[in-house]
Amino acid sequence: MRDYAKLQKDIQRTLGIDLSAYKEQQMRRRINQWLDRHRLTSYDELIQTIVRDQTHREKFVEYLTINTSSFFRDKRVFDVIEDTVLPAVSRQRRPRIWSAGASIGAEIYSIAILMKEARFTPGLLLATDIDEAVLEKAKAGVFLPSHINGMDAKYLDRYFARTPEGNWAVSESIKSLVTFRTHDLLKDPYESHFDLILCRNVFIYFTSETQKRLITNFVQSLNPSGYFIVGSAEQIMDPGSFGLQRVSYCIYQKPEKGGQSCEKEAGPRHR
Ligand SMILES: C[S@@+](CC[C@H](N)C(=O)[O-])C[C@H]1O[C@@H](n2cnc3c(N)ncnc32)[C@H](O)[C@@H]1O
DSSP: OOOHHHHHHHHHHHHOOOGGGBOHHHHHHHHHHHHHHTTOOSHHHHHHHHHHOHHHHHHHHHHHHOOOOOTTOSHHHHHHIIIIIHHHHHTTSOOEEEEESOTTSHHHHHHHHHHHHHTOOOSEEEEEESOHHHHHHHHHTEEOGGGSTTOOHHHHHHHEEEOTTSOEEEOHHHHTTEEEEEOOTTTSOOOOOEEEEEEOSSGGGBOHHHHHHHHHHHHHHEEEEEEEEEOTTOOOSOGGGGTOEEEETTEEEOOOTTOOOOSOOOOOOOO
């Protein structure tokens, strides 16, 4: 019998990742698949390999934290971001925007492209992740064709250059807008005064208790009238209990100080 409790402690000690906040069944399954794939026979052997072999360690963290992402992921949500959210947050000031669990940066670069197109100037475009290696990729800004699949061709023309290997390098004019930082949502302090926070396709891996704790932190980090966006499979069942109101799909808003009202419910585009 594999000792998962001991593995949790060993992972915390060697990688600083708190596995107890993640859904156990899902994590066990993934780790066991990793052992099979690398012909490791026990959790102890995995830890020994992680300690000894830096490449194995980096690949394991990347695998464990699941970095799947792409530009304009979930177009329905990005339509509302473009039509409703960015104009609202850019109306009075230069907005502070945070992509938490940003992975390769495709999400924050998509926001940067929309802001550039609308001539909105960001106060801050912050992208954070627990995985340093994936943030290095984000900063490099070179993407596989699969990452930009389905993106509007005009954005590709304006903001990307083809590399000799057939990948796509995002332009300096977009890259320079974004600040990248390592941040563990489970243990690091949260910055505040954000007008928009995106934490998409990250919650699904956490236990429901952890999800609640993180949503509470995010709401505290939002300015009044600020927006909070989760993944389409991560809808918040009782937004009111966190002081949020639903705007559309998986998009929520913190009411104005002392007020209840939000932007009118944003529906699908009719164009
Ligand atoms: C599936 S990706 C989501 C990327 C992007 N938000 C999107 O929706 O396309 C999940 C990201 O969450 C990050 N992550 C997992 N646990 C985290 C934690 N405790 N703190 C910060 N980021 C975490 C992973 O490293 C990974 O890059």
